[in-house]
Amino acid sequence: MTSLIDPTAPEGHRSGFACLVGRPNAGKSTLTNALVGEKVAITSSKPQTTRHTIRGIVHRPDFQLVLVDTPGLHRPRTLLGERLNALVAETLSEVDVVGFCLPADEKIGPGDRFIAQQLAALRRTPVVAIVTKTDKTDPAQVAEQLLAVTALGDEVLGPDNGGRGFAAVVPVSAVAGRQVEDVERVLAELLPEGPPLYPDGELTDEPEVIMVAELIREAALEDVRDELPHSVAVVVDEMNAREGRPKDRPLLDVYANVYVERDSQKGIIIGKGGSRLRQIGTQARQGIEKMLGTPVHLDLRVKVAKDWQRDPRHLNRLGM
């Protein structure tokens, strides 16, 4: 990725891209938010919310860290899974440092090992292991996890795999706000020297429409994710300021389609007499209003796109 030359950047200034990886629910989005200090990536209590690469920027006097949040890295099961993993691989090859998130309160499993093996193939990019959610367990278990994670790094990223192990192993609790600055500093130290890549104050370069679509998708999946694991996609068709409104009372019209794979799923989204869809609309609208700081009229339609997960034409239309 190219940088803008800023002759005013202080000497020793560092800048670059970092990417947080880890299995679903490892705490990547929450940590991104804690680092960036504003709700940029969308979190949820259920796995695999993040489908788009969302960047947040940590800007300090001596460094600029651009965070790229990736979807959960997992073994491909469907075409969608393969695309997600290809997206992850592409992102990883372009960053300066990778943060590998592993929850403190869960034993290292095959999923973590699988990701570690993918990271071993990166060779040149340093990998920092981040032990997340330390508030969920006691210090002894955190210490044990730090040792286990270090051992995993030495084994998988050891002499036979590029021979570097993890560049560092850091504990953090994004929720309790503990050691977030340590993570920030460790990642920043591994960035190359260079001027800021983005102007000051710019927190995310994710287009607003994608963030709006994510908010709607998050609302649509609330409480039904087990029933509709990967079957919901949202496309925003139009987003326009309503004409003829007084200056002090603007209104943003948002037209969006919620795509599901089957009629039965359409029923789940719409609910009895449309009750769930109304609820989704209200929750999403409030989220969008909060994010954009303007009143919103949200028009939601539910449509069936048969087997969209497996059909490349649909995936392309949905921007996947």
Ligand SMILES: Nc1nc2c(ncn2[C@@H]2O[C@H](COP(=O)(O)OP(=O)(O)OP(=O)(O)O)[C@@H](O)[C@H]2O)c(=O)[nH]1
């Ligand atoms: N107690 C505690 N919970 C956390 C912490 N970080 C994340 N969580 C919770 O863990 C769950 C998953 O967090 P996310 O940040 O969405 O995880 P993710 O890795 O981005 O998940 P995917 O998008 O599915 O890949 C959410 O319910 C979070 O609230 C933490 O530091 N402490």
